[in-house]
Amino acid sequence: MGTYAVTGSASGMGKATADQLRAAGHTVIGVDLKDADVTADLSTSAGRSAAAAEVLKLATTGLDGAVLAAGLGPGPGDSRSRLIIEVNYFGVVDLLAAWRTELAKSGNAKVVIFSSNSTTTTPVVPGSTIKALLAGDAEKAIASVKRFGKNASAFAYAGSKIGVSRWMRRNAVTAEWAGAGIRLNAIAPGAILTPLLQAQLDDPELAGAIEGFPIPLGTYGQADQIAQWVVFMLSPAADFMTGSLVFVDGGTDALYRSDDW
Numbered sequence: 001m002g003t004y005a006v007t008g009s010a011s012g013m014g015k016a017t018a019d020q021l022r023a024a025g026h027t028v029i030g031v032d033l034k035d036a037d038v039t040a041d042l043s044t045s046a047g048r049s050a051a052a053a054e055v056l057k058l059a060t061t062g063l064d065g066a067v068l069a070a071g072l073g074p075g076p077g078d079s080r081s082r083l084i085i086e087v088n089y090f091g092v093v094d095l096l097a098a099w100r101t102e103l104a105k106s107g108n109a110k111v112v113i114f115s116s117n118s119t120t121t122t123p124v125v126p127g128s129t130i131k132a133l134l135a136g137d138a139e140k141a142i143a144s145v146k147r148f149g150k151n152a153s154a155f156a157y158a159g160s161k162i163g164v165s166r167w168m169r170r171n172a173v174t175a176e177w178a179g180a181g182i183r184l185n186a187i188a189p190g191a192i193l194t195p196l197l198q199a200q201l202d203d204p205e206l207a208g209a210i211e212g213f214p215i216p217l218g219t220y221g222q223a224d225q226i227a228q229w230v231v232f233m234l235s236p237a238a239d240f241m242t243g244s245l246v247f248v249d250g251g252t253d254a255l256y257r258s259d260d261w
């Protein structure tokens with residue numbers, strides 16, 4: 001049995017993953033704004049440092065893996081893009097940087113990052129957003145989507161998920177990660193009926209776009225289904241897997257880019 005840190009453990013897919021890991025006998029250290037083992041705000045650098053340190057303190061028998069599910073979707077408000085960039089991107093890479101040494105001690109650690117199929121289905125996400133993220137420049141990334149006005153947060157969202165996926169693929173194959181026995185993979189869900197998606201469906205400005213988004217299988221996915229994939233990606237079945245971005249999205253990505261892969 002292993003010990004896993006799970007961010008976003010209080011709701012949706014993070015909670016479903018934490019529940020399934022615990023039911024299988026693993027130890028979970030959940031991180032979230034509330035209702036978690038570690039209560040922390042991942043939208044600030046200080047919050048991320050505190051969360052990372054607290055998890056390491058609680059992981060008395062070491063850390064066998066991590067699931068980075070905390071995140072926000074697009075929504076109204078001027079501060080939304082900032083929150084998305086801070087939590088969805090830096091809430092992943094800063095925590096993993098802080099946990100890398102401990103994960104390396106396991107010898108066979110597994111990390112699953114929550115990406116999204118918005119990475120391949122959102123057109124014209126600025127290259128400057130991704131470049132700024134990979135350079136660690138939050139302010140530049142936030143500024144780069146401002147010109148999209150009321151749609152800025154949708155581009156911040158897709159940018160944050162492309163950024164985190166690219167960070168994962170670049171780092172997965174390096175001496176620091178693969179060389180230390182740490183498998184870095186990401187899951188790219190499509191529309192999954194969680195509180196995050198429900199909030200978008202309840203928002204008159206966003207509902208139309210969500211409902212019009214084509215899903216070849218014809219239904220929304222469920223949090224428990226995605227959690228099963230994540231648990232599989234933490235299991236010995238994933239010993240030979242690193243740098244992979246796994247789409248579980250009802251076919252939307254394949255519909256948008258059948259031949260482009």
Ligand code: NAI
Nearest residue numbers: 008011012013033041042043070071114116191192194196
């Ligand atoms: P959710 O809203 O049910 O859960 C997200 C969790 O993240 C919440 O418990 C929330 O409190 C936590 N969180 C948000 N801001 C935080 C902060 N500043 N500090 C600490 N925790 C914070 O969302 P859901 O749908 O389960 O999403 C999980 C991940 O999957 C997210 O990264 C999301 O972007 C991604 N995703 C979701 C899709 C969907 O259709 N639901 C589709 C593709 C990706």
